[in-house]
Every structure is written in C-alpha cells, then in structure tokens.
Amino acid sequence: MKAAAYTGNKTLQLAPSExxxxxxxxxxxxxxxxxxxxxxxxxxxxNMDQRVRMPQIIGHEVSAVVAEVGAGVADVQVGDRVCVRPLKFGEAANFDRGNAHVGKNLRIIGIDMPGGMQSSWTVPAYTLHKIPDELNLETAALIEPLAVAVHDVKLSRLKGNETCVVIGGGPIGLLIAMVARNLGARVILSEINESRLTLARELGLEAVNPLEENLADSVAELTEGAMADCVFEVSGSAVGVQVMTDLVCARGRIVVVAIHPDAKPVNLFKFFWSEIQMIGARLYEAEDFDDAIQLAASGQLALKKLITKVSTLENVAEVFETIDSQPDGIKYLIKCNET
Ligand SMILES: [Zn+2]
Incomplete structure (x- = not known):
C-alpha cells in the first residue's frame, strides 16, 4: 500500500498508504x-505551500473500486466502480447563497486534505459517483476534468449553432473544445504548443497558433467577421486576457476558466461597447459529474487520445519531472493498485 506525498521543494516521496x-x-x-x-x-x-500541509498525499482525479463502507452508507456497495468529486463541504455561509461548490468553507480533497494518489483512500460517501460498465477505470480517471469542462460549457450557455473560441489547449481547454463540439458548436482552439495543435487537429478541431497568426484576424477570417458567440479563457496568460475581448461578437460571452492568481488589465471599454458578458467558472456541481459520466460512457468523445502515459506510484517523482520539463503531454495517469 503506497502513496505519493508532496514534501516541498519539487519533491514527491513514496510513503505508506494507511x-x-x-x-x-x-x-x-x-x-x-x-x-x-x-x-x-x-x-x-x-506555489501553494501556504495552503498545503506537508507532507501531503496529493491527487484529486480518481477512479476507484469500493473496498469498505461505513455505517449509514446506502448508495454504494463493496465492489462498485466509482469516481470521486473531491469537494469537502464545510458549514454553509450566508455568502454562499446555496452554491456549496464555491462556498466560503469549501475544502478540496487532495489539496487541503489527503488526496487520492495512493492505494487506499477513505472519503465521504457523498463524494462518490458510480460509473457504468461501459466506462473503463482508466478513462474514468478523466471524469473530474471532464466535469470541469461540462460545467464551463453549461455556464457559457453555448448552443449547437454557435461558434466558440477556446484560448489554451491543455487538458481542460481540449475537454471544453470536445464538449462544445459534441454539442454541435463550431470550435476554434488557440494554442502555442505544436504537438498540442497537432492533437487538436486530429480531434477535428480548427486550431490556430497565435504566435504565427494574429488570433483576432484569424477568428474574423474564419467567421467572415461574425466573431465568436463565446470565448473560454483557459490559458491563464496575460495575452489571453488581452485578446479575449477582441474575439467576441456583440453581446458575446467570455468565460474565465483559468486561474489568474494576480490581477490583469481587461479592456472594459469593449465590455461596455458591445455589451459583452463575463462569466467566472470554477470546479463543478454534482450534476456536472453525472453528465460527464454519461457523456464519457456514450463513447462520443475521444477521451483516450488525451491520455499521454500511465505510470506506477513507484515512478511518480519521475513523472512529475517529465511533465515539468516537457510540455507536449496532455494527461498523465498514476496506476495506484495492481487490480
Ligand atoms: Zn484538477
């Protein structure tokens, strides 16, 4: 029984999983x-050393099999295959207005408390979502990020006859693009990494490298001046924020998905002039997980293509070094048990 524990300073150590x-x-x-x-x-x-208590077992994108159930658990049984919605709800605050997933006292399992990069993991029963037989456990590890994408597209109010631009083609950007396309929408993806661009085109997306072409000009050309109904800012970059207001049509929507830890200049004149709406989107709600599971099980998304490599807990330090040193990969999975 092993675990991957973050001990500070770019170090992950193999620890026992209790x-x-x-x-x-x-x-x-x-x-x-x-x-x-x-x-x-x-x-x-x-970057999160003030928040993460070390050593901390990290990881929050998990597929698993139920091994033991505590008293009062009715919804799952030993042997059930599940994925985990890693949110620990605290006491509801007036501020929350019923939005527990962005509530004041929310804690994230795998950041604020021990996570799932380990062989054995004990979690509240309400975090579990059963997965159907059609979905294998490898793909089911993508349900958490897919639920993020489902949530983002839902909040964007994107429709099948609309066009959207996704700025940033990492795992979340690609998943948003796939969910949007599955809805019937036209998707233009902006990404600077060539191998990610190649993957995006393999997935049937229109992809632009903004280092080679002016993104606003490209979107104007592709849409014959109509521009996008909706833009997803997933890059977390200052240039992404700078360009996002140039890409939407009148009354278009901009969804900020990326984490921007520091304040960045936004062209508010454009918001006023074209009556643009800005929408923040973070995490997911329970129904986003259900929808993500259904979508993954339907086989309509090429989720397998996003899995770059599957490694074992023993190699976890090496995997993090690889991700750190080479930006071409998309999603790396750690296999946490033999079965
Ligand atoms: Zn995540």
Missing part, C-alpha cells in the same frame, strides 16, 4: 488511477 477504516457515512476505496492535474503541478512548484 488503510483507514471508514467512519459513519464514509467509504474506503482502492484507487485504480489518479490523474495529474495542473493544480498538482502548482503544488509541486511550491
């Missing part, structure tokens, strides 16, 4: 696969 018996309304899982997320890379780089 088998913690589930308390009331908890479930113990045997983790199958745990995906590595951009947030895990932020932790690795020390």
């Amino acid at each position: 088998q913690i018996s589930p308390a009331d309304n908890e479930v113990r899982l045997e983790v199958a696969y745990c995906g590595i997320c951009g947030t895990d890379m932020h932790i690795y780089h020390g």
Whole structure:
C-alpha cells in the first residue's frame, strides 16, 4: 500500500498508504488511477505551500473500486466502480447563497486534505459517483476534468449553432473544445504548443497558433467577421486576457476558466461597447459529474487520445519531472493498485 506525498521543494516521496477504516457515512476505496492535474503541478512548484500541509498525499482525479463502507452508507456497495468529486463541504455561509461548490468553507480533497494518489483512500460517501460498465477505470480517471469542462460549457450557455473560441489547449481547454463540439458548436482552439495543435487537429478541431497568426484576424477570417458567440479563457496568460475581448461578437460571452492568481488589465471599454458578458467558472456541481459520466460512457468523445502515459506510484517523482520539463503531454495517469 503506497502513496505519493508532496514534501516541498519539487519533491514527491513514496510513503505508506494507511488503510483507514471508514467512519459513519464514509467509504474506503482502492484507487485504480489518479490523474495529474495542473493544480498538482502548482503544488509541486511550491506555489501553494501556504495552503498545503506537508507532507501531503496529493491527487484529486480518481477512479476507484469500493473496498469498505461505513455505517449509514446506502448508495454504494463493496465492489462498485466509482469516481470521486473531491469537494469537502464545510458549514454553509450566508455568502454562499446555496452554491456549496464555491462556498466560503469549501475544502478540496487532495489539496487541503489527503488526496487520492495512493492505494487506499477513505472519503465521504457523498463524494462518490458510480460509473457504468461501459466506462473503463482508466478513462474514468478523466471524469473530474471532464466535469470541469461540462460545467464551463453549461455556464457559457453555448448552443449547437454557435461558434466558440477556446484560448489554451491543455487538458481542460481540449475537454471544453470536445464538449462544445459534441454539442454541435463550431470550435476554434488557440494554442502555442505544436504537438498540442497537432492533437487538436486530429480531434477535428480548427486550431490556430497565435504566435504565427494574429488570433483576432484569424477568428474574423474564419467567421467572415461574425466573431465568436463565446470565448473560454483557459490559458491563464496575460495575452489571453488581452485578446479575449477582441474575439467576441456583440453581446458575446467570455468565460474565465483559468486561474489568474494576480490581477490583469481587461479592456472594459469593449465590455461596455458591445455589451459583452463575463462569466467566472470554477470546479463543478454534482450534476456536472453525472453528465460527464454519461457523456464519457456514450463513447462520443475521444477521451483516450488525451491520455499521454500511465505510470506506477513507484515512478511518480519521475513523472512529475517529465511533465515539468516537457510540455507536449496532455494527461498523465498514476496506476495506484495492481487490480
Ligand atoms: Zn484538477
């Protein structure tokens, strides 16, 4: 029983994974696969050292098999295949207005408390979503980021006859693009990494490299001046924020998906002039997970193409070094158990 623990300063150490018996309304899982997320890379780089208590077992993109259930758990049984919505809801605050997933007292499992990059993991039963037989455990590790994409597209109010631009072609950007396309929308993806651009084109997306072509001009040309109904800012870059207001049509929507830790200049004149709307989108709600599972199980999305490599817990330090040193990959999974 092993675990990957972040101990600070770009270091992940192999640690024992404790088998913690589930308390009331908890479930113990045997983790199958745990995906590595951009947030895990932020932790690795020390950007979240004030928040993460070290050593901390990280990881929040998990598929698993139920190993033990605590008293009061009715919805899952031993042997069920599940994925985990890694949110620990605190006490509801007036501020929340019922939006627990962005509530004041929300904690993220895998950041603020031990995560799923380990063989045995005990979590609250309400975090679990069962996965159907058609979905294998490897693909099911992508449900968490897919739920992010489903949530983002839902909040964008994108329709099948509309055009959207996705700025940034990492895992979340590609998933948003795939969900939007599946809806019937036209998708133009902006990305600077050539191998990610190649993958995007393999997935049937229109893709532009903004270092080679002016993005606003390209969108104008592709849409015959109509521009996009909706833009997703997923790059987290200052240039992404700068250009996003140039890409939307009158009354278009801009969805800010990326984490921008520092304030950046935004062209508010454009917002006023064209009555643009800006929408923030973070995490997901329970129904986004259900929708993501259904979508993945339908086989309509080429999710497998996003999995760059599957490694074992023993090699976790090496995998993080690879992700850090070479930006071509999309999604790396850690296999956390033999079965
Ligand atoms: Zn994540």
